[in-house]
Amino acid sequence: MSTSNVVPNDLNAFWMPFTANRQFKKTPRMFVAARDMHYTTSDGRQVLDGTAGLWCCNAGHARPKIVEAIARQAAELDYAPAFQMGHPKAFELANRLVDITPDGLDHVLFTNSGSESVETALKLALAFHKIKGEGSRTRLIGRERAYHGVNFGGISVGGIVTNRKMFGTLLAGVDHMPHTHNLAKNAFSKGPPEYGTELADELERIVTLHDASTIAAVIVEPVAGSTGVLIPPPGYLKRLREITKKHGILLIFDEVITGYGRLGTPFGADYFDVVPDIMVTAKGLTNGVVPMGAVMVSAEIHDAFMNGPEHVIEFFHGYTYSGNPIASAAGLATLETYKEEGLLTRGAELAPKFQEALHSLKGLPHVIDIRNIGLVGAIELEPIAGQPTKRAFSAFLKAFEQGLLIRTTGDIIALSPPLIISESQIDEIVTKLAGILKTLE
Ligand SMILES: Cc1ncc(COP(=O)(O)O)c(C=O)c1O
Numbered sequence: 528m529s530t531s532n533v534v535p536n537d538l539n540a541f542w543m544p545f546t547a548n549r550q551f552k553k554t555p556r557m558f559v560a561a562r563d564m565h566y567t568t569s570d571g572r573q574v575l576d577g578t579a580g581l582w583c584c585n586a587g588h589a590r591p592k593i594v595e596a597i598a599r600q601a602a603e604l605d606y607a608p609a610f611q612m613g614h615p616k617a618f619e620l621a622n623r624l625v626d627i628t629p630d631g632l633d634h635v636l637f638t639n640s641g642s643e644s645v646e647t648a649l650k651l652a653l654a655f656h657k658i659k660g661e662g663s664r665t666r667l668i669g670r671e672r673a674y675h676g677v678n679f680g681g682i683s684v685g686g687i688v689t690n691r692k693m694f695g696t697l698l699a700g701v702d703h704m705p706h707t708h709n710l711a712k713n714a715f716s717k718g719p720p721e722y723g724t725e726l727a728d729e730l731e732r733i734v735t736l737h738d739a740s741t742i743a744a745v746i747v748e749p750v751a752g753s754t755g756v757l758i759p760p761p762g763y764l765k766r767l768r769e770i771t772k773k774h775g776i777l778l779i780f781d782e783v784i785t786g787y788g789r790l791g792t793p794f795g796a797d798y799f800d801v802v803p804d805i806m807v808t809a810k811g812l813t814n815g816v817v818p819m820g821a822v823m824v825s826a827e828i829h830d831a832f833m834n835g836p837e838h839v840i841e842f843f844h845g846y847t848y849s850g851n852p853i854a855s856a857a858g859l860a861t862l863e864t865y866k867e868e869g870l871l872t873r874g875a876e877l878a879p880k881f882q883e884a885l886h887s888l889k890g891l892p893h894v895i896d897i898r899n900i901g902l903v904g905a906i907e908l909e910p911i912a913g914q915p916t917k918r919a920f921s922a923f924l925k926a927f928e929q930g931l932l933i934r935t936t937g938d939i940i941a942l943s944p945p946l947i948i949s950e951s952q953i954d955e956i957v958t959k960l961a962g963i964l965k966t967l968e
Contacts, residue, residue: 556927561588564945564952566932574927577956578934579945582752582784583815586864587945593816593860600856609849617850620858624812624821627793627862627871629802632823637850641783641809642676644820645746648805649680650844651824652744652777658831661775664743665700668733668776672706674753675746675781675807684746687754702737704729704745708757710907714896715889717882719761727766739774744805749795752784755939756905758898764799777828778803783820787811788865788946790901791875798901804828814861819854870946874902880950884957885942891964893918904942906960911968918967925963931956 538552557569564587566574579585586593600616607614621635636651638644649667656664669675669684676682682691683698686706691697705726713720730745749764751757771778780803785795788811792798796806805828809820832841848854865871878901885904886897896907911918919935926933933956934941942956 563587563589564948573930575931575952575955575959577926577932577942577944579811579943580815581810581934582789582943583810585787585789585811585946586814586861586868586870587947590814590860590864592864593814593857596856596860597817597853600853604852607852609845609847609851614850614852614855616852616855616859620850620855620862621821623859623862624823628806628823629794629796631802631825632806633826634824634829636822636824636845637854638809638820638822639818639846639848639851639854640676640820641781641807642678642681643846644783644807644809644822645675645681645684645781646678647820647822647844648746648779648781648807649684649744651805651822651828651842652779654842655777655828655831656743658834661740663740664776666737666742667698667701668704668730668742668745669701670704670706670747670751672708672754672757673703673746673748673751673781675748676783700741702733704733704747706751706754706757707759707763708751708755710896713760713898715886716758716898717886718900719758720898721760723760724762724766727763727770730767730770734770734774734776739776742774742776744777744779745771746779746781746807748781748783749785749799749801750790750900750903752903752941752943753936755907755936756898756900756903756941758900759799764801768801768803777805779805779807781807783807783809784903784943788871788874789903789943791872791878792901793871812861813854813857814864816861817851817854817857818848819851819858821858868947873946877902877946877948877950877953881953884953887957888961888964891961893967894964902944902946902948906940906942906964908938908940908967910938922960922963922967925966926959929959929963931959933960 558566559569560567624635625633636647638647667684671686673686675685683701686703707723707726709723712722782794786808790798804825806823812821813819882899885899893908895909898905908918919938923935
């Protein structure tokens with residue numbers, strides 16, 4: 528089948544996620560193929576992937592090992608029941624994940640998405656305290672501007688108003704720390720910004736307000752991605768670790784974006800040298816190819832559940848597709864690809880080039896901040912008065928027309944290219960963006 532001019536005859540039935548449906552359906556933007564760093568559009572154009580799909584295709588597209596592994600697995604064992612039955616690849620993948628996660632995170636629960644991984648982590652935290660005889664620890668602490676997926680637990684600890692305000696009272700007993708984004712003090716920082724470590728002490732204020740005996744867990748993204756790349760100052764996450772430890776509160780890192788090499792280290796925990804009690808991952812786990820998430824937990828948490836009669840289920844939680852054979856095969860092939868090509872640390876080699884290229888956009892019209900860490904970057908634009916998001920969305924549309932995929936959130940352009948990107952492709956992204964910024968209203 529030719530990949531050009533493939534457009535469905537009716538776009539109405541599919542209610543698209545997080546999309547301006549009416550705008551899209553008037554002028555659809557369709558991808559019909561992808562390979563390495565490029566997508567192919569339905570009208571046959573090549574589009575450079577500046578966002579690794581949705582922060583997930585860290586090894587680029589249509590990587591042979593992953594494609595072959597999925598095909599082979601589908602023919603060999605397509606599905607095995609996830610409850611009370613097993614298949615070897617899920618165990619193998621869990622072992623390979625434990626090999627690359629920070630020491631101390633020794634057990635893995637599988638899910639199908641970042642959102643489900645978040646719910647799993649929050650439920651684990653609550654159940655852990657209950658099992659330990661501290662059932663009064665029911666509060667969950669998130670952060671303003673956080674994104675933890677779209678399920679009820681995730682939007683409750685999340686801090687993005689549009690994702691929360693339509694959905695009632697959400698979970699009870701949730702509080703939020705302030706975010707760390709401070710344009711006045713930190714604009715145009717290269718790498719982690721200087722100011723704001725003391726914002727971690729807000730957790731002490733929350734503990735004083737509610738008492739530690741009521742708090743189960745704190746969840747944070749090491750770098751907040753979806754809300755526009757908010758990078759913590761050095762020491763901030765370490766301080767959160769100290770405070771949570773002191774008060775017996777579990778620390779959950781949501782590494783759905785920062786995991787699998789995005790910051791130039793295997794995980795954000797490695798970059799910031801802080802080991803949480805629970806780590807939430809998804810996206811890059813299978814290179815985005817098959818939906819899958821993984822939640823890594825400490826032996827202390829795992830072992831607390833391994834009590835009571837052996838025929839009784841220890842944790843009443845799981846999904847029909849937890850550790851699905853095809854997803855597990857994709858995950859194993861993805862980890863092999865990362866290993867063979869050094870992708871879990873390649874971001875560190877490219878980060879200086881990426882940083883200099885991005886910061887060369889300083890001074891262009893509307894640009895009020897540029898920030899970066901590993902292979903994540905953001906360009907924040909001054910919003911059009913009274914029309915927030917319009918300017919960045921217009922940049923997104925122009926970029927697509929010019930063969931570049933970027934992501935925008937609010938008036939922030941976010942970049943997170945596949946970790947296989949070349950230096951000349953970094954230049955291509957920045958050259959195109961410079962041209963676009965000059966033409967924006
Ligand atoms: C930090 C974080 N957590 C959770 C999620 C939700 O993941 P999913 O869309 O796979 O449910 C995302 C998605 O972008 C994310 O960035």
